[in-house]
Amino acid sequence: MRGKGATGVAYRLLPLAPALIMALLVSGCQGPADAPVGNARPATLRPTGYGAQFLGVGECSSFGTASFTEVPCTSERAAARVAARYDGTVTDGPLCPPTTDFVLHISEQRPQDDEDGxxxxxxxxxxxRNLEPPHPGDPGAGGGPRTIPGDCVYDSxxxxxxxxxxxxxxxxxPRYRITKAVPDRSDCPASTVLYVQLSGQRPVGCARPV
Known part of the structure; x- marks a missing residue:
């Protein structure tokens, strides 16, 4: 069966064998608890001149309803810190760290009066990564842009x-908890009743009932 969540990202539940063995395909990015995969925060980012690279690693941003502004990490407006920064798109680029809380997508900006680039x-x-809790990207917290060991899922x-x-x-x-990530399904423990397709070098998540 195949369906779509609120953000249009599809999920597929595939039967592998009789009894309780099922396969769960999960891909993309996740947001707050109970949000479908794919719910990264779209944002208009405004350069402010802090650091050599706009929102470079270790730099901070404020939160806003429609835009995120780069601010000094010592500012009372600072709300989240950059854990990793990549050019290109999330689809084609490297994975974010496992406990990333959310992803900011940065649109290309080239000022018309900028001659030297x-x-x-x-x-x-x-x-x-949020400077203060909550951290939806933590294992079991119910959100974040990656599905990782310790996370739980339910059949909606x-x-x-x-x-x-x-x-x-x-x-x-929660109905199932991902206990570990392994290279192949055969590496999952015997108690596994759900296989979760993850990203990275260990693409199989072994899940069992909560």
Whole structure:
């Protein structure tokens, strides 16, 4: 079965064998608890001149309703720090660190009056970590741009699945927890009842009932 969440990212639940063995395909980025995969925060980013690179690693941004501004990390407006920064798109570029809280997509900006190119900002993305809790990217917290060991999911019906907080604090109770990531399904423990396709060098998540 195949369906789409609110952000249009599809989930597929594939039967592998009789009984409880199922395969769960999860890809893309995740946002707050109970949000479908793919819910990275779209944003208009405004360069402010802090650091050699706009939102370089270790630099901070404020939060806004429609825009995020680069600010000094010592500022009372600072809300999140850049854990990793890459040019290009999330689809084609490197993965964000596992416990990234959210991803900022940076549109290319080339000022018309910039002759030497030093004011240009290439297309890219910043992997962000909140300066203070909550941290939706932590294992089991129910969000973040990556599905990692320690995260929990539930079957939302009609072949769709979503991540939710493992402690039951989200709108839906968890049904499965990913216990480990391995290179191949055969490496999962015997207690595994759900295989979760992850990103990275260990693309198989082994999940069991909560």
């Amino acid at each position: 030093d004011g240009a900002i290439p297309q890219g993305y910043a992997c962000m 019906g009609d072949g769709q699945v979503r991540e939710t907080a493992c402690d039951g604090s989200g709108p839906r109770k």
